[in-house]
Amino acid sequence: MTASQWLPLAVLASSLLPGLLIFALPEERIGLRTALNLFGAVAKLTLVGVLLVGVQAGNTYSVGYTVLPGVDLMFKADALALLFVSLSSVLWLLTTLYAIGYLEGSPHRSRFFGFFSLCVTATMGIAMAANLFTFFVFYELLTLSTYPLVVHRGSGAALRGGTIYLAYTLGGGALLLTGIVWLHSLVGQVEFTHRGVLSPLSPHYADQLRMIFLLLIAGVGVKAALVPLHGWLPNAMVAPAPVSALLHAVAVVKAGAFGIIRIVYEIYGVEFAQSLNLLLPLAVAASVTIIWGSLRALAQDDLKRRLAYSTVSQVSYITLGVALFGPVGTIGGLVHLVHQGIMKITLFFCAGNYAETLGTHKVSEMNGAGRRMPATTLAFSIAALGMIGAPLTAGAVSKAWLSDGAQALGLEWVGWVLLASSLLNAAYFLPILYRVWLKPAPARWPQEHSAAQGWRETTWLLLLPPLLTAAATLAAGIYADSEFSPLAWAQLIARREYLTPVP
């Protein structure tokens, strides 16, 4: 086996094996469990680093295994896969640190971290899947491995949230499977290929291909929380904060958005999808989701629910970028995959910190929290400003590329959607910032805990991750033009997708 074959497998194994070992560990082996977690995460980052250098140099990494005649389990680490892989593996490390701090002393940690690792393994599989079959295998694995995390607390609300989550995701999986097998029976196994594989098909199949597109997009749209398939996301908020981070930034919604990218670009191909008139409806669905999510976010007083609806809205920026035919919009969508991840994970880390230290779960209880927890609130503010699209943040970069992409197509209404969304984002984030920084703190917090060690706010394990991701939000905005930014990588992908010079 050559290096180009075992590297993708090693990326999978670096979270799968620690995960399986962790399941076997007794609850009280905290040190060993932490060591395994961190070893896996660091090993994965190293491997991903090697892959990044290789792919930039033009190497290909792929490996396959035949499951049934004409059906292969295949992995390949290409530029697009690595965009998602690097995002997830960096955030996995930070989330693991955060979760270790967050769950200190709570029961069933071996189970939690075991499924956590499986969940990341599934995400890696989704990112590196080389065909729809493999994608589906890991897509369902992701559903199964996140369920125990969503219901982790075992309360009535958690179980209800878990059931709703399953109902949506398994239903979506069934649609996806139907679409995949249908496509399989039409054209056999298709590998993800730049510029798509279906365009040589005779026009006779156009209607069937449209139906299949609908099935596939609806299938992955559930995880991407496209309206009206988004209902599970706000309900899954009952999960512990690290799980929310996982759902919203590292794995689940990203898997859905990533699936849309693969299907549009590498199964249908943008040009072919455009010729079937599939992109405009997708853009409309994304726009509706963007506006609807923001409107619903406005009405939520529960901080995590507000953030959840904000995710519904923000993830559809990615879909919108995909649906904007042309390299500029593509870059906007791709780069937002990363940018939304780092900004949203910051917000959820901070929400978790507020809940842990002060016991505040509602926006209306957050008056003056900034003075009590300045570091957390600073991180929160940066990420919130990023979401709004304030200059010097990652969000500004995504939004600029997206609106340029829309302009290049002459789709004026998309520009209005983006503007409206930014205003709505401001309308639901700025009042929070006003409350936390400028309003006086209450005499008593709902449930105050002071950390035994670390800063006054909370332990460093809970503080470091949001500060790092907030710094990354700024860096991705300020240094967007550097050679190693997410933007540069998105441009690389777009160049390979369109085979044309990219701005």
Add this chain to the structure above:
Amino acid sequence: MNDPVYDVAPWLVLLPLAWAGLAFVWGPGRGARLALAGTALQLLLTLRLAAELLSLGGRRHAVGGWGAPLGIDLAVDGLSMTMLLLTQAVAFAVFIYARAYFTDRSADGDGHGARNHFWPLAGFLLAAMNALYLSADLFNLYVTLELLGLAAVGLVAAGGNAAQVSAALRYLLVSLLASGAYLLGVALIYGSYGTVALSALPLMSADAPLAVALAAALMGVALLLKTALFPFHFWLPPAHGGAPAPVSALLSALVVKATFYLFLRLGLGLFAPLGETIAWLPGLLGSAAIFWGSWQALRAQRLKMLVAYSTVAQLGYLFLIFPLLAPDGLALQAGVMQALSHGLAKAAMFMTAGVFLQVSGRDAVADLAGVAGRLPVTLFAFGLAGVTLMGLPPSGGFLAKWLLIDAALAQGRWGWAAVVIAGGLLTALYVFRVVRQAFASTEARPPLAPVPRTLEWTAFALAAASVLLGLRGMEVLHLLDVGAAS
């Protein structure tokens, strides 16, 4: 005859008979070790047989040389080989489980009767099943069916409590009725063609005498009755749900598969031409079984009843293949894959139900609250078995589902594909009904009896095997291909 295939085959029948007989002679409750050793040997022999069959390639070994003067022909091809492998593998795991299950028990739940009679009856059951897979003529098949039914009824009744005995009586009546009908069919065939050897019988032609059509009907109904296809499933839930866990595992995983195998064998061979006209019927009944069984599983109060109704539903998938049987072989592959993965997963699921029962002394789904934290291995095993039953990747059940949908779509038959998809979602409903309950946090923590680790881990091993089978699909299909061409 020095053909290695036939050196091995008779031992698969003789060995279980031998250890069952010895266990019977030794007296109640004894013979477990011998049974384990015997089954391990059978498993090795079966593996060797499979290797021989593969190396001999696609030749068909229709007629065995052994015992021809006695009139007992043995035959093995890919289809029967896969079933033999499943039988020995599941039986071996279940026996390890049963040994731990039946020894250190106080007088709760299943009573001593089951323990006293388990080993001899299980041995006869295994001998009958192996003989069924190896038999090559209709009359011998009748004999094995009758033996299989009696041993299975005995196992259900052995517990001795009222519910078990009444379930066993009902099972006995069904079994006798079905065997009688089957025998009548065999007699009609013999009358028409003058032979009962499968290899010598012609395919039933369009102008076949009425007697042959009648025989087909009688034998078909008999086998459906024994396989408990909806609406003939009424006897199954009380029998499988009421028996002690190891017995339920054997019955649900293996015994109903044996009669399904015979139905399939006759449907592919002797009665194949009938398929064009009435193949929709088993498909339709199968669909009804999926919906009805899943619905009942959703409503069941007791975990073992839930698992038993799940068997009713999962058997439905096996019959969906008949309308889709085509030269591309996809549907047949789907059926065999489903039989294998369901066998492994269902045995595992009944075994986990047995663990819950032993630990808490109760069997209600509602009593499972909080089990996740206390019996993680067993819950994990239940979940993995559930993954297979739901047909989620990467399990064997997923491959079966994929092949089935592929077969349906390749022929443009949307309805069947929709049934498969809907069935998977229904399965998810009842599987997660249990899992959800297990994750619920609860204040009450009733004391749990200690449980031997063997029980937990054998169930886990079978469940994991059912999932990992999905990665070895090529081997299964390769084996299935042997002798399938002719």
